[in-house]
Amino acid sequence: MRGRIVATGSAVPSRILRNADLERMISTSDEWIAERTGIRERRVVPQGMASSDLGTEAARAALNTAGWDALDLDLILVATCTPDMPLPSTACFVQRNLKASRAMAFDVSAACSGFLYGLSVANLYVGSGACRRVLLVGAEAMSTITDWTDRATCILFGDGAGAVLIEPTSDDRGILSTHLHSDGAWWDLVCVPGGGSRMPPSDKMLAERQHFVKMKGNETFKVAVKTLEATAREALLANGMDITDVDLFIPHQANLRILNAVMERLGLDKERAVINMEKYGNTSAASIPLALDEAVRAGRVKPGTRILMAAFGSGLTWASAVVKW
Ligand code: COA
Numbered sequence: 661m662r663g664r665i666v667a668t669g670s671a672v673p674s675r676i677l678r679n680a681d682l683e684r685m686i687s688t689s690d691e692w693i694a695e696r697t698g699i700r701e702r703r704v705v706p707q708g709m710a711s712s713d714l715g716t717e718a719a720r721a722a723l724n725t726a727g728w729d730a731l732d733l734d735l736i737l738v739a740t741c742t743p744d745m746p747l748p749s750t751a752c753f754v755q756r757n758l759k760a761s762r763a764m765a766f767d768v769s770a771a772c773s774g775f776l777y778g779l780s781v782a783n784l785y786v787g788s789g790a791c792r793r794v795l796l797v798g799a800e801a802m803s804t805i806t807d808w809t810d811r812a813t814c815i816l817f818g819d820g821a822g823a824v825l826i827e828p829t830s831d832d833r834g835i836l837s838t839h840l841h842s843d844g845a846w847w848d849l850v851c852v853p854g855g856g857s858r859m860p861p862s863d864k865m866l867a868e869r870q871h872f873v874k875m876k877g878n879e880t881f882k883v884a885v886k887t888l889e890a891t892a893r894e895a896l897l898a899n900g901m902d903i904t905d906v907d908l909f910i911p912h913q914a915n916l917r918i919l920n921a922v923m924e925r926l927g928l929d930k931e932r933a934v935i936n937m938e939k940y941g942n943t944s945a946a947s948i949p950l951a952l953d954e955a956v957r958a959g960r961v962k963p964g965t966r967i968l969m970a971a972f973g974s975g976l977t978w979a980s981a982v983v984k985w
Contacts, residue, residue, distance in 0.1 A: 663779075663786035663794070663826040664834035665983060667728075669721025670953035671714045672703040672820040672940065679815070686811040693815045694938075698916020702818025702941030704803045710744040712753035714821035715799030718949070719754060722795070722823040730758040734791035736765040737782060739774030739798045739945035741974065742805055743767060746856075754797060763795070771850070772912050772973025773840070774798060774945030775822070776981050779969075780838035786828045794826040798945035805852055807872035816914070817873070818941030822949020833963070836982040837898045839891055842975050849880045850974035881918060887978035888912075888922045892970045895980040903927050905966055908955060912971035913937035913947040922970075934960065944973065961985050 678701040679690035693699055705714070715738055723730060736758075738751040751765035770777040775798040785791040802817035826835075854870030855861055865871065888911065896903060903926050911919055916937060923930060934951045943950060948969055955961050965985040972978040 661787045661789065661828045661830055662834045662836070663783040664829040665824045665985070666827055667722045667726035667825045668823065668949065668953040668956045669718045669725060670820065670822040670950045671717035671721065672950070673705045673709060673714065675704050675706060676701050677704045682815060685808060686814065688811050688815060696917065697816060698937050699815065699941045700938040703820055705801045705819045709801065711740050711742050711799040711801045711821070712738070712744050712750045712757065714801070714819065715750065715754045715797040715823065716757040718799065718821040718823035719758060719795055719797055722825050726825050728793065728825060730760040731762055732793045733760045733763040733795050735782070735785055735794045736760060736763045737768055737778045737794065737796045739768040739770065739778040739796070740800055741769065741771045741774065741944055742801045750799065760795070770973065770977045771975055772914065772942070772944045772947065773971040773975070773977035773979045774973070775948045776838060776969060776971050776979035777840055777977070779835060779981050780840055780979070782826045783835040783838060786826055789828070792827060795823060796826060797821060797823045798947070798949045800944040800946045802942070802944055805871070805873050807869055810872070812877055813873050813875050816942045818943050820940055820943040820946045820950050822946050822953050824949055824952070833984045836984055837895055838979065838981045839894050839898070840979045841887070841891065842977045844975065846883065846976040848876070849883065849976060850875045881915065883976060884914065884918045884972045885921045887972045887976070888918070888970050889925045891978050891980040892922070892926055892968060895968060895970070895982050899982050901966070901982070906932060906968045907965045908960060908967045909933045910948055910951050910955065910967055910969045912973065913940065913951060914942045
């Protein structure tokens with residue numbers, strides 16, 4: 661037995677922050693951002709809206725599509741690096757909102773690789789027979805950990821959520837493989853240093869803006885290209901596939917130049933990639949399920965479509981998955 665994605669859903673906040681708006685906030689230009697990152701605009705939550713609000717909306721859309729009742733759910737997983745609160749988990753808030761009282765719920769913490777980590781966990785629970793109906797959400801309010809005075813990072817991130825429903829299948833479709841990797845030696849390439857047990861909230865921590873994302877952009881870029889290529893290749897090898905067997909490539913949406921470099925190294929033509937970062941920026945754990953839902957709604961995913969997914973993120977973490985629809 662393995663897991664099969666039966667429905668998708670997504671949600672983004674209505675407020676659009678365009679590159680032109682950033683030009684008025686920091687020293688930058690639409691041209692620079694678009695050329696260096698591929699991003700034109702991103703969505704931003706209003707004050708008081710949290711990751712679970714977006715995650716709940718995305719989950720409801722998926723449940724409606726599948727015709728499932730929230731009470732059918734056995735397991736709710738939320739991949740996020742912007743939880744509503746340190747505790748309880750964001751998954752418990754989604755469970756409460758959906759009134760999915762039968763489900764167990766917990767968060768998966770792997771930053772931008774979180775959705776693929778969650779897909780692996782869901783697949784194992786479903787494959788073992790422990791769970792029959794799983795909701796996996798990637799939900800982020802990245803704008804709440806973004807330093808809007810730091811032009812090197814604030815241009816990159818956006819808010820949103822995507823959800824998938826997973827049930828067991830014994831046919832040749834479904835989640836064919838997942839490969840997960842981490843290397844904590846690279847923890848400081850992308851991190852939020854303050855607000856946790858290492859550096860609890862204090863006036864000093866806030867004044868030093870340690871509760872916002874810090875990033876070594878150049879180094880992250882190089883590591884991202886290498887790890888994405890490597891994990892995509894291992895996914896293909898594990899499934900006896902060639903790059904030409906991939907119908908759709910759905911990568912984590914961090915930077916268009918990173919993806920172009922990866923696609924060139926893999927020999928994958930760009931028409932087969934799902935890229936929507938120009939509209940949403942880097943939505944961390946939400947980016948792959950958001951792009952997947954968009955591809956499903958656009959009719960790009962049909963029974964038998966072979967999808968390669970790949971992600972990298974803070975940790976460092978990196979991961980890939982092959983799904984046959
Ligand atoms: N607007 C205008 N100029 C900017 C700028 C901005 N928003 N941000 C940086 N610059 C400037 C720098 O100050 C630097 O100027 P200098 O040459 O006078 O010192 C110049 O642009 C080049 O900076 P650099 O950091 O080398 O740019 P880059 O080409 O590496 O692009 C990133 C920066 C952040 C876009 C790029 O490194 C990146 O995307 N890295 C990966 C990040 C990522 O994916 N993170 C998420 C992990 S999940």
